[in-house]
Amino acid sequence: MTRIHVPITLRWSDLDAYGHVNNAEMLRLLEEARIRVFWADRSAAEGHEVPHTALIAGGPDAETLTLIAAQQIEYLAPIPYLRRPLDVQLWIGRLGGASLEICYEVRSPQGDPEQVLYAKASTTLVLIDNATQQPRRLTDAEREVWSAHLDEPVAFRKR
Template sequence: MSRIVISVQLRWSDMDAYAHVNNVEMLRLLEEARIEAFWRHPAPPADGGWPTAVLDAGPGAQTTTLVASQEIEYVRPLGYRRSPVAITLWIGHLGGASIDVCYEVTDQDEGTGQPVEVYARARTTLVLVDATTGAPRRITPDERAAWLPYLDEPVRIRRRNDRDR
């Protein structure tokens, strides 16, 4: 199983009156990482980008995605700093027309690149939708092949997992 680690730069405006990243802004950070990891870029980056970036996100795209649900567990406050946060992503469920994207928001050890100090864990369920009909559409074989190596156990969110027992 592989995971994707995306660095996302914080903005000064992400911080709230309590001197930590606001809960709404935390969801924006997750969205930025998700788009980087799963949406095809019009001009691929020099490194080629992620092999998971197979959804067309440009104007006139034939597929849109809808957020069906999101759940986030805040582990500790994330204060503003100039260094980016590391957002680790993987697929917790690969369905017929939907995927669960799982996340951990962490610092990254500069020497090893490994995640340290978890700030939040989250899950987003995305439904793939045909842009013409507005109906959910099946995940294509190419999308499934690109995402399957990143399929792993769903993120463990304390309250949800405790409730499911």
């Protein structure tokens, strides 16, 4: 199994006036999952295990900036307020020269007898060299570590 499971805890304020997690807020949950998996933020992580996939330092002063080029999301079921963390499953749908496509499934908490699939999504990231502000190629180390989590990209419904 190549997917990475990221437990993401909802906040009550993620709900909108319909009493469900807001459609835009959903992208924040994906952002948080993505950051936990990819950012090697030593100071932020003090006393916290950083996953082996975390190869890019985050933040505006880092050597590499991760630019979000595109996102796509399909909402399958509304998410109510839950105290147990959502099970955000994350994998890589494509490793390009200087970019990668991150894929997600947002599911109800791990351990639920019948997990609900709330949403499917993808984010296209481009790695930017902060000094030159140009795209930079994935390193061999990144390619090796991340390719262990390579799988079929999300199949979105035809528009």
